[in-house]
Amino acid sequence: MLSLIPGAEVRRSFTLDAPIPVTGETPHYLVRPDETAVYRFYDDADQLLYVGITWNPYRRWCSHRRRTKWFKLATRVDVSVFADEATALRIEREWIRTARPLWNIRSAAR
Secondary structure, rough: OOOOOOOOOOEEEEEOOOOOOOOOOOOOOOOOOOEEEEEEOOOOOHHHHHHHHEOOHHHHHHHHHOOOHHHHHHOEEEEEEOOOOHHHOOOOOOHHHHHHOOOOOOOOOO
16 A cells, blocks of 8 residues: 555545446546546556546546556556545655556656
8 A cells, every 4th residue: 555645635445356447437436526536557466557646537547448558457456535636646646756657657756
């Protein structure tokens, strides 16, 4: 588990195993329209592939499936939901900086 930055409070967390849902709208009991999710994709060796942010995970993951090489390697996604986008952005950047996912380019300090 990646650590949070001070003042960041997770509203809820959930994990989905492959096949990762990539169609339709994310159910509101998982991520409400006023919330923002930070997600972490892992492969079958539990290696962190990618960290991202979205308000609608299923829709965003559909884009990843169509446009990335790494999506087919993903066997699990962990999701943390935050009350606001600013907090989620700070968390995303910190997790990318400290965990150094294999496929993140933007926000990575390499």
